[in-house]
Amino acid sequence: MSLSRRKMLALVGGGVVLAAGSAGAVFAATRTPHRALAPWTGAGGRGDPRLDALSHALLAPNPHNLQPWEAELVGADGLRIWRDPARDLPMTDPHARQLTIGMGCFLELMVMAAGQTGHGVEMALFPGGEAGPVAEARLIAGAGRPDPLFAHVFDRRSCKEPFADRPVPGAAAAALVAHADIVTDPARVAELRALTWEAHRIEVTTPRTNRESIELIRMGRREIEARPDGIDIGGPLMEALMLAGMMTRAGLLNPTSAAFRQALEVYARIHAATPAFAVVVTESNDRVAQIGAGRDWMRLNLAATGLGLALHPVSQALQEYPEMAEARARAHALLAPQGGTVQMLGRLGFGPAVPPAPRWPLEARLRHG
Numbered sequence: 001m002s003l004s005r006r007k008m009l010a011l012v013g014g015g016v017v018l019a020a021g022s023a024g025a026v027f028a029a030t031r032t033p034h035r036a037l038a039p040w041t042g043a044g045g046r047g048d049p050r051l052d053a054l055s056h057a058l059l060a061p062n063p064h065n066l067q068p069w070e071a072e073l074v075g076a077d078g079l080r081i082w083r084d085p086a087r088d089l090p091m092t093d094p095h096a097r098q099l100t101i102g103m104g105c106f107l108e109l110m111v112m113a114a115g116q117t118g119h120g121v122e123m124a125l126f127p128g129g130e131a132g133p134v135a136e137a138r139l140i141a142g143a144g145r146p147d148p149l150f151a152h153v154f155d156r157r158s159c160k161e162p163f164a165d166r167p168v169p170g171a172a173a174a175a176l177v178a179h180a181d182i183v184t185d186p187a188r189v190a191e192l193r194a195l196t197w198e199a200h201r202i203e204v205t206t207p208r209t210n211r212e213s214i215e216l217i218r219m220g221r222r223e224i225e226a227r228p229d230g231i232d233i234g235g236p237l238m239e240a241l242m243l244a245g246m247m248t249r250a251g252l253l254n255p256t257s258a259a260f261r262q263a264l265e266v267y268a269r270i271h272a273a274t275p276a277f278a279v280v281v282t283e284s285n286d287r288v289a290q291i292g293a294g295r296d297w298m299r300l301n302l303a304a305t306g307l308g309l310a311l312h313p314v315s316q317a318l319q320e321y322p323e324m325a326e327a328r329a330r331a332h333a334l335l336a337p338q339g340g341t342v343q344m345l346g347r348l349g350f351g352p353a354v355p356p357a358p359r360w361p362l363e364a365r366l367r368h369g
Contacts, residue, residue: 031220031235033221036359037358039059039361040059043154044056048073051073053111053113053114054110054366055113056110057106057110057113058106058360059109059153059356059359060105060106060108061156061313063102065230065232065358066229067229067365068088068102069103070082072133072366072368074136077138077140081107081134081136081137082133083096091208091209091211092316094320094321095320097290098315100134100287101290101293101294101297101343103134104290104294104295104296104297105294105295107295112147112150112153113153114144115145116146116147117144118144118145119140119143119144120139121138121140123137123138124136126287126288149302149303149306151306152303157355157356158301158311158313159312159354160270161270161310162269162270162272163310163351164273164275164349166275166350168182168275168349168350170184172309175303175307176278176300176304178299179280179299180280180297181278181279182277182278182348183276189274189276189277193271195327195334197267197271199316199319199331200267202323202324203316203319204260211253214252215249216230217249218231218232218358219233219238219249220233220234220239220242224358228359228360229358229359232358247259270312270347271347273349276347278311278346279342279344279346280344280345281335281336281340282343283339283340283341284340285341285343289343293344297343297344308350309349309351310348310351311347314345318342318344
């Protein structure tokens with residue numbers, strides 16, 4: 001359905017009519033996908049330190065929230081961690097680089113969670129090559145200790161919203177350099193705003209890459225609870241738009257539709273409202289380096305959260321498909337002029353509070369050999 005600006009404004013300005021009165025209040029109150037959010041409050045308490053660690057690790061950030069990890073319990077204290085190829089992104093992540101970074105986030109949070117119960121983690125990466133597990137690990141009682149950053153696990157978010165018009169303090173930037181390069185210089189920030197916005201525009205106007213993302217959208221509570229991964233679009237307002245036929249997958253795939261244009265406008269405002277950027281660069285670009293980038297990104301997320309800052313990955317310019325080649329070259333010229341691979345690029349600033357992303361329960365991500 002074509003969506004006129006007047007119709008959208010009337011709907012939004014009127015609180016979506018559905019939100020008025022008791023019927024609207026009931027509708028709004030039932031839109032939260034509680035079951036899909038349960039892993040955020042149900043971590044730990046499993047009676048097995050491996051399961052406790054894994055139940056926290058699955059809260060890690062990851063590309064398109066695909067949660068590509070699978071875990072297998074081995075013996076009394078062992079684990080195998082796999083990346084599920086069924087969750088690949090062949091259009092936007094053809095070499096699974098970003099998904100491997102997401103696995104690094106998972107592994108880092110698993111190690112941190114094990115430390116909370118006093119367990120160290122002995123881990124070998126890719127012990128059988130890329131065709132085998134990402135990691136084999138063993139928990140060792142008494143060999144670990146709590147990590148202060150773990151205190152921020154349940155508050156961490158990827159904040160896909162405009163940030164406040166407020167600079168990132170120098171002291172905060174300095175505190176984060178252990179995990180990433182922090183860009184606060186206004187001229188360089190302006191260059192990166194333009195680059196990340198242009199890369200976003202390339203991705204959504206390239207039909208096959210846009211379709212890959214749109215096919216991962218979960219629209220409304222029912223879809224989110226049925227499949228708590230991918231890109232969730234929910235809440236009372238969005239569900240009202242869906243019910244009215246004003247928010248559809250077909251519209252988001254059609255560059256001439258009002259929904260498509262308005263989505264671009266929303267993201268243009270998001271990119272413009274960015275006071276700083278965080279960058280992770282590695283010397284090499286092998287799988288071990290990619291895992292290391294993910295571990296750094298995980299710690300950066302938690303450290304930023306502890307400082308009251310928000311982080312939003314905007315790594316489209318780093319993707320390895322032909323239409324993005326020029327943007328990727330510009331990103332590396334700007335951010336890694338001495339060589340190396342830019343693995344992650346994120347907006348950094350003071351953002352609004354946002355809800356957590358849905359997660360599959362741990363039981364759904366366990367392999368049983």
